[in-house]
Amino acid sequence: MSNVERLGPEALARARAPLQRIEAGLASALLDQGPLQRLLLAATLARGHVLLEGLPGLGKTELVKALAALLGLSFRRVQFTPDLLPSDLTGGPMLEERGGSRALRFLPGPLFAQVVLADEINRASPKTQSALLEAMQERSVTVLGETHALPAPFFVLATQNPIELEGTYPLPEAQLDRFLFRLIVERPATATLERILLERHRGERPPLERAVDEAQLEELFAAVDRVFLPPAVARWIARLVEASHPESPTAPELVKRYVRHGGSPRAAIGTAEAARAHALVGGRPHAGFEDVRAVLTPVLAHRLVLDYRARLDGVRAEAIARELLERVDEVEALPEELRRV
Amino acid sequence: MSTRLERRIGRLRRKLVLALGVRVASVALLCGGALLGALALWLRSYGELEERWLYVGAALLALAALVAGAWAARRAPSRETLAAWLELRSASGGAVLSACAFGEELADEASARRTAAVEDGLYFAWGGSAARAALGIALLAAGALWPLSWSAVRTPEALLAELVARAAERFAQLEGNATLPAGEREALQQRLRELAERALADADPAALLRALDDLEERLAQHAERARAAAERALAEARPEQDAALPEELRSLAERALEQARTEAGARALAEALERARELSEAGTPEQRGAAAALAERLAEQAREAAIPGAGELAQGALLTPDQDAPGAPSAAELGGQRSFGGESESRRGSFAAQDSPEGAAARRSEGASGRAVFEEARAARLRRLSPSQRRAVESFFTGDRTGVGR
Numbered sequence: 001m002s003n004v005e006r007l008g009p010e011a012l013a014r015a016r017a018p019l020q021r022i023e024a025g026l027a028s029a030l031l032d033q034g035p036l037q038r039l040l041l042a043a044t045l046a047r048g049h050v051l052l053e054g055l056p057g058l059g060k061t062e063l064v065k066a067l068a069a070l071l072g073l074s075f076r077r078v079q080f081t082p083d084l085l086p087s088d089l090t091g092g093p094m095l096e097e098r099g100g101s102r103a104l105r106f107l108p109g110p111l112f113a114q115v116v117l118a119d120e121i122n123r124a125s126p127k128t129q130s131a132l133l134e135a136m137q138e139r140s141v142t143v144l145g146e147t148h149a150l151p152a153p154f155f156v157l158a159t160q161n162p163i164e165l166e167g168t169y170p171l172p173e174a175q176l177d178r179f180l181f182r183l184i185v186e187r188p189a190t191a192t193l194e195r196i197l198l199e200r201h202r203g204e205r206p207p208l209e210r211a212v213d214e215a216q217l218e219e220l221f222a223a224v225d226r227v228f229l230p231p232a233v234a235r236w237i238a239r240l241v242e243a244s245h246p247e248s249p250t251a252p253e254l255v256k257r258y259v260r261h262g263g264s265p266r267a268a269i270g271t272a273e274a275a276r277a278h279a280l281v282g283g284r285p286h287a288g289f290e291d292v293r294a295v296l297t298p299v300l301a302h303r304l305v306l307d308y309r310a311r312l313d314g315v316r317a318e319a320i321a322r323e324l325l326e327r328v329d330e331v332e333a334l335p336e337e338l339r340r341v
Numbered sequence: 342m343s344t345r346l347e348r349r350i351g352r353l354r355r356k357l358v359l360a361l362g363v364r365v366a367s368v369a370l371l372c373g374g375a376l377l378g379a380l381a382l383w384l385r386s387y388g389e390l391e392e393r394w395l396y397v398g399a400a401l402l403a404l405a406a407l408v409a410g411a412w413a414a415r416r417a418p419s420r421e422t423l424a425a426w427l428e429l430r431s432a433s434g435g436a437v438l439s440a441c442a443f444g445e446e447l448a449d450e451a452s453a454r455r456t457a458a459v460e461d462g463l464y465f466a467w468g469g470s471a472a473r474a475a476l477g478i479a480l481l482a483a484g485a486l487w488p489l490s491w492s493a494v495r496t497p498e499a500l501l502a503e504l505v506a507r508a509a510e511r512f513a514q515l516e517g518n519a520t521l522p523a524g525e526r527e528a529l530q531q532r533l534r535e536l537a538e539r540a541l542a543d544a545d546p547a548a549l550l551r552a553l554d555d556l557e558e559r560l561a562q563h564a565e566r567a568r569a570a571a572e573r574a575l576a577e578a579r580p581e582q583d584a585a586l587p588e589e590l591r592s593l594a595e596r597a598l599e600q601a602r603t604e605a606g607a608r609a610l611a612e613a614l615e616r617a618r619e620l621s622e623a624g625t626p627e628q629r630g631a632a633a634a635l636a637e638r639l640a641e642q643a644r645e646a647a648i649p650g651a652g653e654l655a656q657g658a659l660l661t662p663d664q665d666a667p668g669a670p671s672a673a674e675l676g677g678q679r680s681f682g683g684e685s686e687s688r689r690g691s692f693a694a695q696d697s698p699e700g701a702a703a704r705r706s707e708g709a710s711g712r713a714v715f716e717e718a719r720a721a722r723l724r725r726l727s728p729s730q731r732r733a734v735e736s737f738f739t740g741d742r743t744g745v746g747r
Contacts, residue, residue, distance in 0.1 A: 230425075230435055230439060232421065232424070279434070286434070287435050288433065288438070289429055289435075290432060290434055330429045331418075332422075333418055334418060335357065338357065338426055
């Protein structure tokens with residue numbers, strides 16, 4: 001069927017143990033946020049960048065730091081401000097005197113870390129934001145014509161505050177498209193808050209130990225690539241993305257009314273990769289419809305360019321993604337007899 | 342070697358094809374049944390409905406069922422699509438699709454149970470398909486079998502033909518019994534021929550009906566007179582003849598005469614006639630004579646009761662009487678009894694004179710010519726009728742009322 005080597009039971013069992021350790025660590029870092037943690041882990045295994053959106057103080061930064069600690073990856077945090085320059089991120093040449101001679105030496109910026117937390121990314125100017133483009137896509141930076149590879153693996157986990165519009169620069173579509181997921185961090189429930197108060201002194205999370213070594217992490221990445229994506233599931237992903245365009249005949253009413261531009265092919269690729277990773281997190285060697293259902297909204301929502309009417313009517317992209325999941329049948333060309341069953 | 346999962350998907354597809362086929366076929370049956378049934382009813386009432394059209398209708402329905410089956414097979418989703426549906430319904434997390442893709446059994450026991458439950462629990466809502474199909478078949482059957490007499494769909498031509506035929510039959514019956522005087526017979530025969538011609542010529546139906554009523558009345562009067570004469574003759578002949586008969590035949594005859602108007606009596610009458618005929622050939626001379634006389638009485642009764650077949654049986658007994666047997670009716674007596682005379686001596690004499698072998702032959706010949714007129718008129722009229730009308734008239738002559746309207 002497929003010439004890709006499938007994930008065997010032994011490989012699946014080997015991947016399972018470190019994944020459980022990571023999940024347990026994330027759960028201890030951010031209480032009662034199971035779906036969010038699972039999606040974050042899936043995005044990491046799919047080697048995608050994540051945009052975390054939520055109010056201040058919800059634990060976004062803590063979550064990213066916990067992930068970096070559990071994966072044993074180098075971590076840098078950059079607080080984005082309007083006056084932040086691209087070179088502040090990428091680094092730049094420094095004149096250095098060595099052995100009586102002077103030479104320009106490249107001094108790496110904060111991007112040269114495996115996990116970069118871009119805090120409040122929408123506060124930086126578009127120029128600085130665009131400096132991230134190459135880093136996120138190519139996993140390298142070019143300064144003065146010289147390209148410097150970023151350490152592998154490389155993840156950008158950015159946060160943005162949805163309520164502060166003053167002095168913010170909304171991320172351009174091209175920039176948003178580079179993020180595999182946009183995850184909404186919800187405020188915790190009362191019971192969770194109570195647990196935090198009782199279990200955390202000054203809100204500090206317990207120290208975390210590294211859950212996987214470098215080789216294990218590489219093995220997890222390889223395992224994701226071997227997760228089988230059935231053609232029927234791939235077809236559904238393609239139809240979902242196709243239906244996200246308002247001019248598509250299969251587009252639901254909500255899409256036709258509020259969406260100006262639908263998902264890109266990168267969105268479809270991202271959905272497939274995320275579904276594979278999600279299946280591996282779930283301990284399965286093959287991706288199913290449930291995996292696509294779980295990852296579509298965080299993959300697609302931030303890629304949809306909405307009409308002004310959406311803002312007027314208070315329609316969010318997440319609602320449109322959910323509408324797509326509801327309206328586009330998993331299996332096409334089903335007769336009415338089976339559709340009704 | 343297919344896996345259990347593949348076999349399950351195959352079964353699922355067959356079920357689906359069946360469900361789709363039944364649904365489409367039911368719609369086709371309903372439409373076809375209504376259309377063909379109405380067409381059959383119309384053709385039977387006003388036009389030609391020959392048997393081959395029924396075969397054409399059945400072939401059309403079979404073709405519709407075939408097309409429905411082919412459509413269902415084409416419309417049914419592929420095995421791959423059904424596998425995806427099974428995956429979706431069983432929420433197997435890709436296990437079903439993966440197993441199908443690689444031709445493997447489901448490794449996960451829980452997934453296997455869930456897929457089996459999905460297949461077992463599959464129930465197609467027929468949506469009234471069976472009711473539609475049954476209604477379609479019922480409509481077709483109703484169109485083909487509906488008795489036209491119930492719906493009184495009878496053309497004036499058929500009615501007139503029926504009345505003419507009825508009058509001709511009554512005439513033939515009287516003529517066959519030799520009860521009509523010669524002049525009257527000629528007049529009635531002429532009148533009947535005229536009416537048949539007028540019916541053939543599509544004359545004014547109202548005038549024709551009046552003429553037919555008049556003819557019918559005259560024939561009825563003749564029949565009534567003949568019946569009264571027969572009763573008188575029988576009453577006179579009965580006592581002395583009955584004494585010579587065996588007890589068995591006498592009781593049989595009495596029972597038959599009592600019940601002659603019923604179907605059971607008709608059978609008994611025929612049986613008694615047969616027994617009398619046997620006795621007239623093989624008994625003592627006294628018994629032969631009495632049996633011949635009894636056969637004559639029974640034959641008259643059979644004619645009176647208009648029992649099909651009994652008349653011919655009696656005629657067999659009457660034409661071979663042992664003239665030497667004591668008590669046997671003479672030729673003149675037989676002629677008088679047969680002619681149900683009593684109108685006048687001259688008429689009795691003229692009938693008696695005909696009862697020589699030549700006279701009997703002549704009488705049969707004349708009866709045959711009367712029948713021929715009737716048959717000719719009937720055949721001519723029948724040729725102009727539609728098959729359904731023809732069957733209606735023929736059923737009238739055969740007495741098979743169930744055939745009317747076919």
